[in-house]
Amino acid sequence: MEDILALAEAIWKGETDTFQYHPLGRPRGMVRLAEGTWFYRGFANTIIRETGEGLFIIDPSAGWDAGKKYEAVRTVTAKALHTAVFTHGHVDHVFGVSRYREEAKARGWALPRIIAHEALPERFKRYKATEAWNGHINLRQFRGGAGEPMFPVNFDFPDITYRDQLDVRLGDICAQLRHARGETDDHTWVFFPDNGLLCTGDLFIYGVPNAGNPQKVQRYAGDWAAALRRMAALEPRILAPGHGFPILGTERVVQALMDTADLLEHLHDQTLELMNRGASLDQVIHAVKAPDHLLRKPYLKPVYDEPEFIVRNIWRFYGGWYDGTPSHLKPAPETAQAEEIARLAGGAHRLAERAMEVAEEGDLRLACHLAEWAFLAAPHDPETRKAASEVFSRRAEAEPSTMAMGIYLSAARHMGGVTGPEARSRTVMDAQQERGRHAEGS
Numbered sequence: 001m002e003d004i005l006a007l008a009e010a011i012w013k014g015e016t017d018t019f020q021y022h023p024l025g026r027p028r029g030m031v032r033l034a035e036g037t038w039f040y041r042g043f044a045n046t047i048i049r050e051t052g053e054g055l056f057i058i059d060p061s062a063g064w065d066a067g068k069k070y071e072a073v074r075t076v077t078a079k080a081l082h083t084a085v086f087t088h089g090h091v092d093h094v095f096g097v098s099r100y101r102e103e104a105k106a107r108g109w110a111l112p113r114i115i116a117h118e119a120l121p122e123r124f125k126r127y128k129a130t131e132a133w134n135g136h137i138n139l140r141q142f143r144g145g146a147g148e149p150m151f152p153v154n155f156d157f158p159d160i161t162y163r164d165q166l167d168v169r170l171g172d173i174c175a176q177l178r179h180a181r182g183e184t185d186d187h188t189w190v191f192f193p194d195n196g197l198l199c200t201g202d203l204f205i206y207g208v209p210n211a212g213n214p215q216k217v218q219r220y221a222g223d224w225a226a227a228l229r230r231m232a233a234l235e236p237r238i239l240a241p242g243h244g245f246p247i248l249g250t251e252r253v254v255q256a257l258m259d260t261a262d263l264l265e266h267l268h269d270q271t272l273e274l275m276n277r278g279a280s281l282d283q284v285i286h287a288v289k290a291p292d293h294l295l296r297k298p299y300l301k302p303v304y305d306e307p308e309f310i311v312r313n314i315w316r317f318y319g320g321w322y323d324g325t326p327s328h329l330k331p332a333p334e335t336a337q338a339e340e341i342a343r344l345a346g347g348a349h350r351l352a353e354r355a356m357e358v359a360e361e362g363d364l365r366l367a368c369h370l371a372e373w374a375f376l377a378a379p380h381d382p383e384t385r386k387a388a389s390e391v392f393s394r395r396a397e398a399e400p401s402t403m404a405m406g407i408y409l410s411a412a413r414h415m416g417g418v419t420g421p422e423a424r425s426r427t428v429m430d431a432q433q434e435r436g437r438h439a440e441g442s
Protein backbone atom coordinates (compact mmCIF):
# COMPACT_ATOMS: atom_id res chain seq x y z
CA MET A 1 0.00 0.00 0.00
CA GLU A 2 1.45 3.33 -1.03
CA ASP A 3 1.25 5.94 1.72
CA ILE A 4 -1.66 8.21 0.82
CA LEU A 5 -0.46 11.24 2.77
CA ALA A 6 3.02 10.94 1.24
CA LEU A 7 1.42 10.76 -2.20
CA ALA A 8 -0.74 13.79 -1.40
CA GLU A 9 2.42 15.71 -0.48
CA ALA A 10 4.24 14.58 -3.66
CA ILE A 11 1.29 15.63 -5.84
CA TRP A 12 1.03 19.00 -4.11
CA LYS A 13 4.73 19.60 -4.75
CA GLY A 14 4.46 18.52 -8.40
CA GLU A 15 6.72 15.48 -7.97
CA THR A 16 3.94 13.41 -9.49
CA ASP A 17 0.44 14.31 -10.66
CA THR A 18 -3.20 13.33 -10.96
CA PHE A 19 -2.65 11.92 -14.45
CA GLN A 20 -0.64 9.23 -12.66
CA TYR A 21 -2.80 9.20 -9.53
CA HIS A 22 -6.33 9.93 -10.70
CA PRO A 23 -8.68 11.43 -8.08
CA LEU A 24 -10.92 8.36 -8.48
CA GLY A 25 -8.06 5.91 -8.91
CA ARG A 26 -5.77 3.78 -6.81
CA PRO A 27 -4.20 3.44 -4.28
CA ARG A 28 -7.03 3.19 -1.80
CA GLY A 29 -6.98 2.94 1.97
CA MET A 30 -7.44 4.55 5.39
CA VAL A 31 -5.35 7.38 6.83
CA ARG A 32 -5.65 9.30 10.09
CA LEU A 33 -6.01 13.05 9.54
CA ALA A 34 -6.31 14.20 13.16
CA GLU A 35 -7.32 12.95 16.60
CA GLY A 36 -10.39 10.75 16.12
CA THR A 37 -10.57 11.68 12.43
CA TRP A 38 -9.95 9.28 9.54
CA PHE A 39 -10.14 9.50 5.79
CA TYR A 40 -10.64 6.53 3.50
CA ARG A 41 -9.42 7.25 0.00
CA GLY A 42 -11.70 5.25 -2.26
CA PHE A 43 -13.28 5.72 -5.66
CA ALA A 44 -15.19 8.28 -3.58
CA ASN A 45 -13.78 9.24 -0.20
CA THR A 46 -15.27 8.55 3.23
CA ILE A 47 -14.62 10.68 6.31
CA ILE A 48 -15.03 9.24 9.80
CA ARG A 49 -15.19 11.26 13.04
CA GLU A 50 -15.37 9.74 16.49
CA THR A 51 -17.60 11.56 18.98
CA GLY A 52 -18.78 10.87 22.52
CA GLU A 53 -22.07 9.64 21.07
CA GLY A 54 -20.71 7.44 18.31
CA LEU A 55 -19.41 7.84 14.77
CA PHE A 56 -20.18 10.60 12.36
CA ILE A 57 -19.52 9.30 8.84
CA ILE A 58 -19.64 11.39 5.70
CA ASP A 59 -20.38 9.48 2.48
CA PRO A 60 -20.17 5.93 3.87
CA SER A 61 -19.48 4.19 0.53
CA ALA A 62 -20.59 3.11 -2.89
CA GLY A 63 -22.45 -0.17 -3.16
CA TRP A 64 -19.46 -2.03 -4.57
CA ASP A 65 -16.96 -1.07 -1.85
CA ALA A 66 -19.27 -1.05 1.19
CA GLY A 67 -17.72 -4.19 2.66
CA LYS A 68 -14.16 -3.00 2.21
CA LYS A 69 -14.85 0.41 3.73
CA TYR A 70 -16.78 -1.04 6.67
CA GLU A 71 -13.88 -3.40 7.42
CA ALA A 72 -11.42 -0.52 7.19
CA VAL A 73 -13.50 1.57 9.62
CA ARG A 74 -13.57 -1.32 12.05
CA THR A 75 -9.76 -1.46 12.07
CA VAL A 76 -9.62 2.07 13.55
CA THR A 77 -12.72 2.37 15.77
CA ALA A 78 -15.26 0.02 17.35
CA LYS A 79 -17.86 2.73 18.05
CA ALA A 80 -21.39 2.54 16.67
CA LEU A 81 -22.39 4.65 13.70
CA HIS A 82 -24.58 7.46 15.02
CA THR A 83 -25.04 9.73 11.98
CA ALA A 84 -24.27 9.35 8.31
CA VAL A 85 -24.29 12.38 6.03
CA PHE A 86 -24.70 12.02 2.27
CA THR A 87 -22.98 15.04 0.71
CA HIS A 88 -25.12 14.46 -2.40
CA GLY A 89 -27.08 11.68 -4.06
CA HIS A 90 -24.48 10.29 -6.48
CA VAL A 91 -24.31 6.52 -6.19
CA ASP A 92 -20.63 6.39 -5.25
CA HIS A 93 -21.45 8.24 -1.99
CA VAL A 94 -24.78 6.93 -0.66
CA PHE A 95 -24.49 3.25 0.17
CA GLY A 96 -23.04 1.32 3.09
CA VAL A 97 -25.34 2.40 5.94
CA SER A 98 -27.22 -0.91 5.84
CA ARG A 99 -24.13 -2.74 7.11
CA TYR A 100 -23.97 -0.49 10.19
CA ARG A 101 -27.72 -0.92 10.64
CA GLU A 102 -27.36 -4.72 10.70
CA GLU A 103 -24.47 -4.39 13.12
CA ALA A 104 -26.57 -2.15 15.40
CA LYS A 105 -29.47 -4.60 15.36
CA ALA A 106 -27.16 -7.53 16.15
CA ARG A 107 -25.57 -5.69 19.07
CA GLY A 108 -28.64 -3.97 20.44
CA TRP A 109 -27.33 -0.49 19.61
CA ALA A 110 -29.50 2.45 18.54
CA LEU A 111 -29.97 2.47 14.76
CA PRO A 112 -27.92 4.98 12.77
CA ARG A 113 -29.65 7.91 11.06
CA ILE A 114 -28.97 9.52 7.68
CA ILE A 115 -28.96 13.27 7.08
CA ALA A 116 -28.99 14.91 3.64
CA HIS A 117 -30.22 17.96 1.77
CA GLU A 118 -33.95 18.09 1.07
CA ALA A 119 -33.45 17.77 -2.71
CA LEU A 120 -31.71 14.39 -2.36
CA PRO A 121 -34.84 12.16 -2.18
CA GLU A 122 -36.07 13.61 -5.50
CA ARG A 123 -32.74 12.62 -7.04
CA PHE A 124 -33.13 9.04 -5.82
CA LYS A 125 -36.61 8.95 -7.34
CA ARG A 126 -35.28 10.29 -10.64
CA TYR A 127 -32.54 7.64 -10.61
CA LYS A 128 -35.15 4.91 -10.19
CA ALA A 129 -37.03 6.31 -13.22
CA THR A 130 -33.82 6.46 -15.28
CA GLU A 131 -32.01 3.36 -14.03
CA ALA A 132 -31.22 1.89 -17.47
CA TRP A 133 -30.23 5.28 -18.92
CA ASN A 134 -27.81 5.83 -16.06
CA GLY A 135 -26.38 2.36 -16.64
CA HIS A 136 -25.62 3.26 -20.25
CA ILE A 137 -24.03 6.63 -19.56
CA ASN A 138 -21.91 5.34 -16.68
CA LEU A 139 -20.68 2.50 -18.88
CA ARG A 140 -19.42 5.10 -21.34
CA GLN A 141 -18.02 7.41 -18.67
CA PHE A 142 -16.15 4.91 -16.53
CA ARG A 143 -15.57 1.86 -18.77
CA GLY A 144 -15.36 3.30 -22.27
CA GLY A 145 -18.38 1.21 -23.28
CA ALA A 146 -16.86 -2.17 -22.31
CA GLY A 147 -19.00 -4.53 -20.25
CA GLU A 148 -22.64 -4.46 -19.20
CA PRO A 149 -24.62 -1.40 -18.07
CA MET A 150 -25.32 -1.37 -14.34
CA PHE A 151 -26.76 1.24 -11.99
CA PRO A 152 -27.77 0.63 -8.37
CA VAL A 153 -31.12 2.00 -7.15
CA ASN A 154 -31.66 0.16 -3.84
CA PHE A 155 -31.24 3.42 -1.93
CA ASP A 156 -31.39 4.16 1.78
CA PHE A 157 -33.40 7.39 1.95
CA PRO A 158 -32.39 10.02 4.52
CA ASP A 159 -34.15 10.14 7.90
CA ILE A 160 -33.57 13.88 8.28
CA THR A 161 -33.34 16.54 5.57
CA TYR A 162 -32.61 20.26 5.75
CA ARG A 163 -32.81 23.24 3.38
CA ASP A 164 -30.05 25.83 3.91
CA GLN A 165 -28.03 24.85 6.96
CA LEU A 166 -28.07 22.49 9.89
CA ASP A 167 -25.78 22.26 12.92
CA VAL A 168 -25.51 18.76 14.32
CA ARG A 169 -24.02 18.28 17.78
CA LEU A 170 -22.75 14.86 18.81
CA GLY A 171 -21.17 14.87 22.26
CA ASP A 172 -18.94 17.94 22.30
CA ILE A 173 -18.37 17.96 18.54
CA CYS A 174 -20.43 20.15 16.23
CA ALA A 175 -20.80 19.47 12.51
CA GLN A 176 -21.97 22.43 10.46
CA LEU A 177 -23.87 21.22 7.39
CA ARG A 178 -24.23 23.82 4.66
CA HIS A 179 -26.11 23.53 1.38
CA ALA A 180 -24.82 24.81 -1.96
CA ARG A 181 -25.74 23.99 -5.52
CA GLY A 182 -22.61 22.90 -7.36
CA GLU A 183 -21.99 19.52 -8.91
CA THR A 184 -25.59 18.78 -7.94
CA ASP A 185 -28.64 20.64 -6.66
CA ASP A 186 -28.56 18.61 -3.42
CA HIS A 187 -25.01 19.25 -2.22
CA THR A 188 -23.93 19.49 1.42
CA TRP A 189 -20.52 20.50 2.67
CA VAL A 190 -19.58 19.96 6.30
CA PHE A 191 -17.28 21.99 8.57
CA PHE A 192 -16.08 20.96 12.01
CA PRO A 193 -14.98 24.13 13.88
CA ASP A 194 -13.23 22.17 16.67
CA ASN A 195 -10.46 20.76 14.46
CA GLY A 196 -10.89 22.80 11.29
CA LEU A 197 -11.90 19.80 9.17
CA LEU A 198 -13.73 20.71 5.96
CA CYS A 199 -15.54 17.96 4.07
CA THR A 200 -16.40 19.39 0.68
CA GLY A 201 -18.21 16.48 -0.91
CA ASP A 202 -17.70 16.78 -4.66
CA LEU A 203 -17.45 20.57 -4.50
CA PHE A 204 -13.72 19.79 -4.48
CA ILE A 205 -12.31 16.68 -6.19
CA TYR A 206 -8.61 17.49 -6.70
CA GLY A 207 -9.12 18.27 -10.40
CA VAL A 208 -11.08 20.60 -12.67
CA PRO A 209 -14.52 20.62 -10.99
CA ASN A 210 -17.02 18.18 -12.42
CA ALA A 211 -19.17 21.10 -13.49
CA GLY A 212 -19.40 20.10 -17.13
CA ASN A 213 -20.09 16.37 -17.30
CA PRO A 214 -21.43 15.87 -20.85
CA GLN A 215 -23.85 13.11 -19.91
CA LYS A 216 -25.38 14.34 -16.68
CA VAL A 217 -27.97 16.91 -15.62
CA GLN A 218 -27.40 20.60 -14.94
CA ARG A 219 -24.51 21.75 -12.75
CA TYR A 220 -24.15 25.19 -11.13
CA ALA A 221 -20.77 26.83 -11.71
CA GLY A 222 -21.73 30.25 -10.29
CA ASP A 223 -23.20 29.01 -7.00
CA TRP A 224 -20.31 26.56 -6.78
CA ALA A 225 -17.66 29.28 -6.86
CA ALA A 226 -19.52 31.24 -4.17
CA ALA A 227 -19.67 28.14 -1.95
CA LEU A 228 -15.90 27.59 -2.30
CA ARG A 229 -15.26 31.18 -1.21
CA ARG A 230 -17.56 30.71 1.77
CA MET A 231 -15.58 27.61 2.77
CA ALA A 232 -12.26 29.43 2.36
CA ALA A 233 -13.47 32.24 4.66
CA LEU A 234 -13.67 29.68 7.49
CA GLU A 235 -9.91 29.09 7.13
CA PRO A 236 -10.15 25.30 7.44
CA ARG A 237 -7.06 23.41 8.54
CA ILE A 238 -7.86 20.16 6.71
CA LEU A 239 -9.61 19.70 3.38
CA ALA A 240 -11.11 16.22 2.96
CA PRO A 241 -12.46 16.14 -0.61
CA GLY A 242 -15.13 13.93 -2.16
CA HIS A 243 -12.50 12.40 -4.46
CA GLY A 244 -8.74 12.65 -4.60
CA PHE A 245 -6.30 13.58 -1.90
CA PRO A 246 -6.61 15.46 1.38
CA ILE A 247 -4.95 18.87 1.73
CA LEU A 248 -3.38 19.77 5.07
CA GLY A 249 -2.66 23.26 6.41
CA THR A 250 -4.80 26.40 6.24
CA GLU A 251 -2.68 28.20 3.68
CA ARG A 252 -2.84 25.34 1.20
CA VAL A 253 -6.52 24.67 1.80
CA VAL A 254 -7.51 28.29 1.26
CA GLN A 255 -5.36 28.52 -1.88
CA ALA A 256 -6.92 25.38 -3.38
CA LEU A 257 -10.45 26.57 -2.65
CA MET A 258 -9.87 30.09 -3.98
CA ASP A 259 -8.08 28.91 -7.14
CA THR A 260 -10.95 26.54 -7.89
CA ALA A 261 -13.44 29.36 -7.36
CA ASP A 262 -11.36 31.57 -9.68
CA LEU A 263 -11.45 28.92 -12.41
CA LEU A 264 -15.21 28.48 -12.21
CA GLU A 265 -15.84 32.23 -12.08
CA HIS A 266 -13.57 32.87 -15.04
CA LEU A 267 -15.43 30.33 -17.18
CA HIS A 268 -18.79 31.55 -15.91
CA ASP A 269 -18.13 35.24 -16.54
CA GLN A 270 -16.52 34.77 -19.97
CA THR A 271 -19.34 32.53 -21.16
CA LEU A 272 -22.04 34.88 -19.92
CA GLU A 273 -20.34 37.88 -21.50
CA LEU A 274 -20.28 36.20 -24.92
CA MET A 275 -23.88 35.05 -24.55
CA ASN A 276 -24.89 38.62 -23.74
CA ARG A 277 -23.15 39.72 -26.93
CA GLY A 278 -25.28 37.25 -28.91
CA ALA A 279 -22.61 34.65 -29.65
CA SER A 280 -23.55 31.14 -30.73
CA LEU A 281 -22.59 28.09 -28.66
CA ASP A 282 -20.00 27.20 -31.30
CA GLN A 283 -18.39 30.63 -30.92
CA VAL A 284 -18.51 30.40 -27.14
CA ILE A 285 -16.92 26.97 -26.73
CA HIS A 286 -14.05 27.87 -29.06
CA ALA A 287 -13.47 31.30 -27.53
CA VAL A 288 -13.62 30.70 -23.76
CA LYS A 289 -10.42 29.22 -22.34
CA ALA A 290 -9.37 28.46 -18.79
CA PRO A 291 -6.32 30.42 -17.59
CA ASP A 292 -3.15 28.33 -17.98
CA HIS A 293 -1.76 29.30 -14.58
CA LEU A 294 -4.83 27.72 -12.94
CA LEU A 295 -4.79 24.54 -15.07
CA ARG A 296 -1.17 24.03 -14.02
CA LYS A 297 -2.12 23.79 -10.32
CA PRO A 298 -1.78 20.22 -9.02
CA TYR A 299 -5.44 20.24 -7.90
CA LEU A 300 -6.86 21.72 -11.12
CA LYS A 301 -5.71 19.40 -13.89
CA PRO A 302 -8.41 18.43 -16.40
CA VAL A 303 -8.10 14.79 -15.42
CA TYR A 304 -11.79 14.00 -14.84
CA ASP A 305 -13.86 16.84 -16.30
CA GLU A 306 -12.61 19.79 -18.37
CA PRO A 307 -13.25 23.50 -18.91
CA GLU A 308 -14.82 23.15 -22.37
CA PHE A 309 -17.60 21.03 -20.91
CA ILE A 310 -18.14 23.49 -18.06
CA VAL A 311 -18.66 26.24 -20.63
CA ARG A 312 -21.41 24.15 -22.25
CA ASN A 313 -23.09 23.67 -18.89
CA ILE A 314 -23.01 27.39 -18.19
CA TRP A 315 -24.61 27.93 -21.59
CA ARG A 316 -27.29 25.39 -20.67
CA PHE A 317 -27.91 27.11 -17.32
CA TYR A 318 -28.61 30.49 -18.91
CA GLY A 319 -29.75 29.53 -22.40
CA GLY A 320 -32.09 27.18 -24.19
CA TRP A 321 -31.13 24.07 -26.12
CA TYR A 322 -30.96 25.98 -29.40
CA ASP A 323 -27.25 26.59 -29.99
CA GLY A 324 -27.51 29.49 -32.45
CA THR A 325 -26.66 27.43 -35.55
CA PRO A 326 -29.80 27.57 -37.76
CA SER A 327 -29.44 24.14 -39.41
CA HIS A 328 -29.36 22.58 -35.94
CA LEU A 329 -32.87 23.84 -35.13
CA LYS A 330 -34.65 21.18 -37.19
CA PRO A 331 -31.84 19.05 -38.62
CA ALA A 332 -31.92 16.29 -41.22
CA PRO A 333 -31.10 12.87 -39.73
CA GLU A 334 -27.35 12.54 -39.21
CA THR A 335 -27.29 9.50 -41.48
CA ALA A 336 -28.82 11.54 -44.34
CA GLN A 337 -26.25 14.30 -43.79
CA ALA A 338 -23.43 11.74 -43.80
CA GLU A 339 -24.67 10.02 -46.97
CA GLU A 340 -24.85 13.35 -48.79
CA ILE A 341 -21.36 14.39 -47.67
CA ALA A 342 -20.02 10.95 -48.68
CA ARG A 343 -21.60 11.36 -52.14
CA LEU A 344 -19.95 14.76 -52.53
CA ALA A 345 -16.60 13.43 -51.31
CA GLY A 346 -16.59 10.46 -53.67
CA GLY A 347 -17.74 7.79 -51.23
CA ALA A 348 -17.47 6.77 -47.61
CA HIS A 349 -14.04 5.23 -48.28
CA ARG A 350 -12.73 8.59 -49.40
CA LEU A 351 -14.12 10.22 -46.26
CA ALA A 352 -12.48 7.55 -44.11
CA GLU A 353 -9.14 8.02 -45.90
CA ARG A 354 -9.33 11.76 -45.42
CA ALA A 355 -10.21 11.22 -41.74
CA MET A 356 -6.99 9.24 -41.33
CA GLU A 357 -4.95 11.88 -43.18
CA VAL A 358 -6.35 14.68 -41.03
CA ALA A 359 -5.71 12.60 -37.90
CA GLU A 360 -2.09 12.10 -39.06
CA GLU A 361 -1.79 15.85 -39.49
CA GLY A 362 -2.86 16.17 -35.86
CA ASP A 363 -6.32 17.75 -36.15
CA LEU A 364 -8.25 15.10 -34.27
CA ARG A 365 -11.30 17.32 -33.75
CA LEU A 366 -11.81 17.64 -37.49
CA ALA A 367 -10.79 14.03 -38.17
CA CYS A 368 -13.57 12.80 -35.86
CA HIS A 369 -16.25 14.57 -37.93
CA LEU A 370 -14.95 12.95 -41.12
CA ALA A 371 -14.68 9.53 -39.44
CA GLU A 372 -18.20 9.78 -38.06
CA TRP A 373 -19.67 10.73 -41.44
CA ALA A 374 -17.79 7.83 -43.06
CA PHE A 375 -19.14 5.39 -40.48
CA LEU A 376 -22.72 6.70 -40.72
CA ALA A 377 -22.64 6.59 -44.53
CA ALA A 378 -21.31 3.00 -44.66
CA PRO A 379 -21.98 1.40 -41.27
CA HIS A 380 -21.57 -2.14 -42.62
CA ASP A 381 -18.34 -1.66 -44.54
CA PRO A 382 -15.48 -3.30 -42.58
CA GLU A 383 -12.72 -1.00 -43.87
CA THR A 384 -14.67 2.17 -43.17
CA ARG A 385 -15.56 0.94 -39.70
CA LYS A 386 -11.93 0.09 -39.00
CA ALA A 387 -10.70 3.53 -40.04
CA ALA A 388 -13.44 5.35 -38.14
CA SER A 389 -12.74 3.29 -35.04
CA GLU A 390 -9.00 3.99 -35.35
CA VAL A 391 -9.57 7.74 -35.49
CA PHE A 392 -11.73 7.67 -32.36
CA SER A 393 -9.18 5.45 -30.56
CA ARG A 394 -6.48 7.98 -31.28
CA ARG A 395 -8.76 10.74 -30.08
CA ALA A 396 -9.37 8.85 -26.82
CA GLU A 397 -5.61 8.45 -26.30
CA ALA A 398 -5.03 12.16 -26.88
CA GLU A 399 -7.73 13.42 -24.51
CA PRO A 400 -6.81 14.29 -20.92
CA SER A 401 -10.16 13.85 -19.17
CA THR A 402 -12.10 10.76 -18.12
CA MET A 403 -15.25 12.28 -19.61
CA ALA A 404 -13.80 12.66 -23.11
CA MET A 405 -11.72 9.50 -23.07
CA GLY A 406 -14.67 7.36 -21.97
CA ILE A 407 -16.99 8.65 -24.67
CA TYR A 408 -14.40 8.38 -27.45
CA LEU A 409 -13.38 4.87 -26.39
CA SER A 410 -17.06 3.89 -26.48
CA ALA A 411 -17.36 5.33 -29.98
CA ALA A 412 -14.23 3.47 -31.13
CA ARG A 413 -15.62 0.19 -29.75
CA HIS A 414 -19.02 0.74 -31.33
CA MET A 415 -17.62 1.68 -34.75
CA GLY A 416 -15.05 -1.10 -34.69
CA GLY A 417 -17.71 -3.64 -33.74
CA VAL A 418 -15.78 -4.59 -30.61
CA THR A 419 -18.14 -6.22 -28.15
CA GLY A 420 -17.88 -8.76 -25.39
CA PRO A 421 -15.65 -8.98 -22.34
CA GLU A 422 -12.64 -7.24 -23.93
CA ALA A 423 -11.03 -4.74 -21.53
CA ARG A 424 -13.87 -5.18 -19.07
CA SER A 425 -11.58 -5.19 -16.05
CA ARG A 426 -9.97 -1.89 -16.98
CA THR A 427 -11.69 1.36 -16.09
CA VAL A 428 -11.08 4.59 -17.99
CA MET A 429 -9.22 5.85 -14.90
CA ASP A 430 -6.91 2.81 -15.01
CA ALA A 431 -6.23 3.55 -18.68
CA GLN A 432 -5.48 7.18 -17.82
CA GLN A 433 -3.13 6.22 -14.99
CA GLU A 434 -1.27 3.74 -17.21
CA ARG A 435 -0.89 6.43 -19.84
CA GLY A 436 0.22 9.01 -17.25
CA ARG A 437 2.88 6.73 -15.80
CA HIS A 438 4.06 5.68 -19.26
CA ALA A 439 4.43 9.34 -20.29
CA GLU A 440 6.37 10.03 -17.08
CA GLY A 441 8.66 7.03 -17.68
CA SER A 442 9.43 7.78 -21.35
Ligand SMILES: [Zn+2]
Pocket (backbone or CB within 6 Å): 044, 090, 092, 093, 202, 242, 243
Ligand atom coordinates in the same frame (compact mmCIF):
# COMPACT_ATOMS: atom_id res chain seq x y z
ZN1 LIG B 1 -18.50 11.71 -6.39
